[in-house]
Amino acid sequence: MAIDRKRLLLIAVLVGACVLPFLLTNYRNFQLTLALIYAISILGLNILTGWNGQISLGHGAFFAVGAYAAAILMSKAGVPYWATIPVAGAVCLVAGFLFGLPALRLEGLYLALATFALGVAIPQILKYKGIEIWTGGVQGILLTKPRPPEWLPFRLSRDQWLYFVTLFTSGVMFLLAHNLLQGRIGRALIAIRDHPIAATAMGIDTAMVKSMAFGVSAMYTGVAGALSAFVVGFVAPDSFNIFLSISILVGMVVGGTASIPGAIFGGLFVQFIPNISEEISKSAPWAIYGVFLIVFMFLLPMGIAGALRMLLVRFKL
Amino acid sequence: MMRLHLLLATTAVGLALAASPALAQKKYDTGATDKEIKVGHINPYSGPASAYGTIGKAQTAFFNMINDTGGINGRKIKFITLDDGYAPPKTVEQARRLVEQEEVLLVFNPLGTPPNTAIRPYMTESKVPQILVATGATTWGEDPKKWPWTIGWQPTYQTESKIYAAYILREKPNAKIGILYQNDDYGKDYLKGFLDGLGDKAKSMIVSQVTYEVTDPTVDSQIVTLKGSGADTFFNITTPKFAAQAIRKAHDIDWKPLQFLNSVSNSVAAVLKPAGLEKSVGIISANYIKDPTDPQWQNTKEYKDWLEWMKKYNPQGDTQDGLNVYGYTVAQTLVQVLKQCGDTLTRENVMRQVANLKGLELPMLLPGIKIDTAPDDFYPIEQEQLMKFNGTIWDLFGPIINARDAKS
Numbered sequence: 001m002a003i004d005r006k007r008l009l010l011i012a013v014l015v016g017a018c019v020l021p022f023l024l025t026n027y028r029n030f031q032l033t034l035a036l037i038y039a040i041s042i043l044g045l046n047i048l049t050g051w052n053g054q055i056s057l058g059h060g061a062f063f064a065v066g067a068y069a070a071a072i073l074m075s076k077a078g079v080p081y082w083a084t085i086p087v088a089g090a091v092c093l094v095a096g097f098l099f100g101l102p103a104l105r106l107e108g109l110y111l112a113l114a115t116f117a118l119g120v121a122i123p124q125i126l127k128y129k130g131i132e133i134w135t136g137g138v139q140g141i142l143l144t145k146p147r148p149p150e151w152l153p154f155r156l157s158r159d160q161w162l163y164f165v166t167l168f169t170s171g172v173m174f175l176l177a178h179n180l181l182q183g184r185i186g187r188a189l190i191a192i193r194d195h196p197i198a199a200t201a202m203g204i205d206t207a208m209v210k211s212m213a214f215g216v217s218a219m220y221t222g223v224a225g226a227l228s229a230f231v232v233g234f235v236a237p238d239s240f241n242i243f244l245s246i247s248i249l250v251g252m253v254v255g256g257t258a259s260i261p262g263a264i265f266g267g268l269f270v271q272f273i274p275n276i277s278e279e280i281s282k283s284a285p286w287a288i289y290g291v292f293l294i295v296f297m298f299l300l301p302m303g304i305a306g307a308l309r310m311l312l313v314r315f316k317l
Numbered sequence: 318m319m320r321l322h323l324l325l326a327t328t329a330v331g332l333a334l335a336a337s338p339a340l341a342q343k344k345y346d347t348g349a350t351d352k353e354i355k356v357g358h359i360n361p362y363s364g365p366a367s368a369y370g371t372i373g374k375a376q377t378a379f380f381n382m383i384n385d386t387g388g389i390n391g392r393k394i395k396f397i398t399l400d401d402g403y404a405p406p407k408t409v410e411q412a413r414r415l416v417e418q419e420e421v422l423l424v425f426n427p428l429g430t431p432p433n434t435a436i437r438p439y440m441t442e443s444k445v446p447q448i449l450v451a452t453g454a455t456t457w458g459e460d461p462k463k464w465p466w467t468i469g470w471q472p473t474y475q476t477e478s479k480i481y482a483a484y485i486l487r488e489k490p491n492a493k494i495g496i497l498y499q500n501d502d503y504g505k506d507y508l509k510g511f512l513d514g515l516g517d518k519a520k521s522m523i524v525s526q527v528t529y530e531v532t533d534p535t536v537d538s539q540i541v542t543l544k545g546s547g548a549d550t551f552f553n554i555t556t557p558k559f560a561a562q563a564i565r566k567a568h569d570i571d572w573k574p575l576q577f578l579n580s581v582s583n584s585v586a587a588v589l590k591p592a593g594l595e596k597s598v599g600i601i602s603a604n605y606i607k608d609p610t611d612p613q614w615q616n617t618k619e620y621k622d623w624l625e626w627m628k629k630y631n632p633q634g635d636t637q638d639g640l641n642v643y644g645y646t647v648a649q650t651l652v653q654v655l656k657q658c659g660d661t662l663t664r665e666n667v668m669r670q671v672a673n674l675k676g677l678e679l680p681m682l683l684p685g686i687k688i689d690t691a692p693d694d695f696y697p698i699e700q701e702q703l704m705k706f707n708g709t710i711w712d713l714f715g716p717i718i719n720a721r722d723a724k725s
Contacts (some may be wrong), residue, residue: 024412027413027417028416028419030410030413034410094465120661122632124531124532127501129500137501137502138430138431138503139434139502140434140435142434142435144438228406232406232409232435233409233435233439234405234409234434234435236434236435238365238403238405238429239404239405239406239431239433241364241365243402243404244404248508261647278399278400282363282398283414286363287360
């Protein structure tokens with residue numbers, strides 16, 4: 001019975017997500033697309049931090065790598081935009097795995113600092129003159145925003161089309177995460193998070209699982225980066241400052257750690273709360289943002305997803 | 318205040334005469350009505366470049382004054398300014414919000430080269446003016462055919478270095494030039510202008526070119542290299558911290574070339590003081606706008622008007638901060654453009670008028686500097702004046718130089 005309800009809810013959400021772009025302006029669709037992109041990257045960080053307990057303050061770096069991979073492929077090699085998504089994901093999978101190997105020696109706060117270093121370094125690395133022919137240096141790379149394809153039976157605006165591309169990609173990524181985390185690997189991740197020694201004793205290859213978690217997490221964030229590259233139509237080092245990394249972390253905690261739907265709430269928070277704060281006060285938008293954050297943490301200590309789960313339990317829905 | 322109004326009034330009359338009778342009919346695009354004109358603006362109020370947020374605050378204060386004194390041709394300015402934190406994706410989002418949600422007539426003075434680059438294709442495609450942008454890159458005026466909806470304001474880096482090149486060719490034709498520049502677009506833009514300005518002579522005159530990265534701790538070794546090359550003229554294309562280091566090091570190792578310092582770093586307080594005022598005597602730089610800390614302006618009517626406005630409308634603003642002069646002066650340029658538009662407040666006419674500024678002089682530009690544009694000239698300010706540091710302040714000298722003339 002409960003499963004049926006869940007499935008029903010999922011279908012309702014999906015139908016809603018498909019109808020929504022026809023009711024909203026292009027500008028709102030663009031914002032929703034960005035929120036979905038954040039959601040994918042937040043889900044990625046959640047796999048690493050929520051499920052596996054490794055803290056990263058530098059996921060903006062993988063976001064940047066994914067975005068640049070897509071931008072370089074599109075502008076230099078003429079690869080169609082949709083084909084850049086898996087490539088960017090694969091590049092980040094490898095990058096994340098390799099970063100995860102030495103990071104294994106670091107626990108907790110030390111890992112947080114190491115990833116923080118990666119996050120602050122990336123904008124400057126992207127400006128490095130040795131790779132300027134590909135990255136465009138400080139000026140970045142300007143991309144033409146993809147148009148809806150000709151074969152569509154009905155007309156979509158460019159923003160609607162990009163929304164659906166992003167919705168489809170996030171659907172695939174969320175489904176993958178669901179399958180990955182509900183099974184053996186998910187249990188191994190949680191076991192390592194909660195009791196690493198016991199996990200090793202039970203025969204889990206801790207090092208391998210942790211590195212893979214890093215790789216998969218980076219892959220998700222890289223996919224989000226690739227989407228953002230062509231949805232925004234521009235990449236530059238200034239797009240990926242340390243604040244992006246912090247925003248992804250904030251989104252994860254606010255949405256709900258170790259929760260798949262939580263990532264969506266996190267994405268909405270990251271996208272819309274700064275705008276609402278700015279609306280309230282021009283002179284101190286970040287103070288308002290801080291108030292929002294504190295209120296959320298006090299009222300919803302388990303994140304938005306956690307609070308919803310509690311509500312469902314309380315009212316026996 | 319009177320002087321400003323008088324000035325704007327006289328130019329407006331002149332232009333009204335030039336306008337054809339066909340304009341008698343009112344015509345509006347989105348964002349303009351009989352009552353108001355919606356002007357969009359994007360500024361970094363947060364993030365790494367938030368110091369520039371001063372500009373947006375000054376402009377808000379300026380349009381408050383305009384509205385209090387009757388607006389423009391009877392219409393009030395509704396100034397909608399948004400924060401992008403200097404992050405290009407956010408700039409794109411805010412530009413779309415201004416155009417699609419707030420429905421502004423135009424987007425005015427967005428700040429920074431990457432943010433402006435990010436929104437230019439969108440602005441072009443939606444045919445919404447992106448005017449008087451706050452960046453010194455050359456790209457904003459390079460190709461009006463390709464980007465007919467975007468125009469800059471301040472002199473470009475290339476404009477400035479062409480002026481130095483012209484001065485060297487005239488005053489010191491046998492100079493042996495050493496150049497230090499920051500290895501990024503900003504440095505290369507300056508360098509390109511300088512090389513273009515020297516023309517065929519560049520090869521024989523430049524004896525050494527060295528670079529540094531923003532991440533370098535010092536430029537000491539570069540200065541030693543330049544001295545070793547035998548250069549007797551030094552073009553210092555650096556940001557404030559490095560400019561101070563270079564000036565000090567040159568003095569300390571007893572290298573005494575004729576020094577040219579890019580305007581990016583010609584702040585007395587931020588560069589010359591840390592370098593040592595006595596070590597900075599004789600350095601040449603260029604400017605186009607009045608420095609509010611310079612005593613030579615402080616008794617003039619123009620400065621007093623500005624100060625009065627600051628006190629009344631922008632009391633939190635720092636009267637030492639040149640950005641408050643900058644914001645004030647760009648806003649005056651927009652007022653002139655909108656005045657010229659008359660009752661035809663269409664986006665197309667905004668672009669036509671912004672490309673039709675003729676000899677516009679503004680109170681806080683250096684005396685004699687004129688803003689000139691044409692359909693094929695998207696560089697509003699192309700004049701600057703040279704100045705030499707006397708140990709306390711910059712002494713302006715020589716005529717106003719136009720980079721166009723400097724080229725030949």
